[in-house]
Amino acid sequence: MSFINYASREINCKVVYYGPGLCGKTTNLQWIYSKTNPELKGKMISLATETERTLFFDFLPLALGQIRGFRTRFHLYTVPGQVFYDASRKLILKGVDGVVFVADSQVERMEANLESLDNLRGNLQEQGYELDKLPYVMQYNKRDLPNAAPLAEMQRMLNPGGITEFEACATSGKGVFETLKAVAKGVLNDLRRMAR
Amino acid sequence: MPMAETQLVLYDEDYRKVLGVCERLARDAHAKGVFVVDKNGQLMAEAGDIRGIDTTSLASLTAGSIAATGGLAKIIGEEEFPIHFHQGQRDNLHMTVVAKRIILVVIFDERSSLGLVRLRVKKAGGELARLFEEIRKKSERARSSGGSPFSEITDDDIDKLFAD
Secondary structure, three states: OOEEEOOOOEEEEEEEEEOOOOOOHHHHHHHHHHHOOHHHEOOOEEEEOOOOOEEEEEEEEEEEEEEOOEEEEEEEEEOOOOHHHHHHHHHHHOOOOEEEEEEEOEHHHHHHHHHHHHHHHHHHHHOOOOHHHOOEEEEEEOOOOOOEOOHHHHHHHHOOOOOOEEEOEOOOOEOHHHHHHHHHHHHHHHHHHHHO | OOOOOOOEEEOHHHHHHHHHHHHHHHHHOOOOEEEEEEOOOOEEEEEEOOOOOOHHHHHHHHHHHHHHHHHHHHHOOOOOOOEEEEEOOOOEEEEEEEOOOEEEEEEEOOOOOHHHHHHHHHHHHHHHHHHHHHHHHHHHHHHHHOOOHHHOOOHHHHHHHOOO
16 A cells, blocks of 8 residues: 655555565675665564574565655565464555565475466455556576576466566576566556556 | 555645644654655654664565564464564564554653653654555556556666666
């Protein structure tokens, strides 16, 4: 749920990075944080366990620039990917404006990807959203690994509808900003569509 | 299936009313800072004399905390825990859920007391609940009338954001 503030002339939007455990959601945000000018970003918050697994969420506020005199701000969140943190994932999806699904390309993680995508769809439905009606981008992460599944297979399994998709390697930054730009554009287009 | 929340639009005049309530609360409760945060983690207004704190993070973590305890409440059969109090060595944090959608945060130290803060928050919370009901109705009207600044944006406007 975006928030338009006429007093500060700002528009705030919420984007959630979703996906199975260890797929690279936090790494996406860390890359964005490390490569963004200090004046355009706020502090990155990671609520993580001692072993650096996301416990509740990561949060990164980003300023993208102005549209028609309004500063556009995106609040990027990740969810904890591990299956048993489902209650937390539901909370973080509240008020979402756009979703990035980060899929783990490793062959042995395909089932986890499918399970997480199903979980995303179900959790959105519980809150009155339809995944297919939200700005939504698919990222195939870890394409650099030798055990990565063929792209065509990932597309067939995870993206039969052919939404915008990117191959990525979040540790080296490949595809990270492309994914962010695509989801941000989707959110802004959606705002325009809703406003008309 | 529940309805997804509608977009929230805060106009200047409403912002000034919200800010007025916050400033009065900060004064009457002898608080260091008062913040109004949307349950989704957006900061809407702040008052008081706290300088240099990261208000964006404060807003996001406040929403996260309220969401987590709200989840706990449901597990034990409560709808919500509407009042939260965290006592620190120097500063204390008081959070109240207002009108199910807004969180009123008060930071105070030994110059005030929990009793005074609770008393003042109760009154301010009632005023904010009425204001946000008006704001919600206006947001819905704005949405249905197409009065958003975003109805006019072009592909070019969006592309320019990503020019570099």
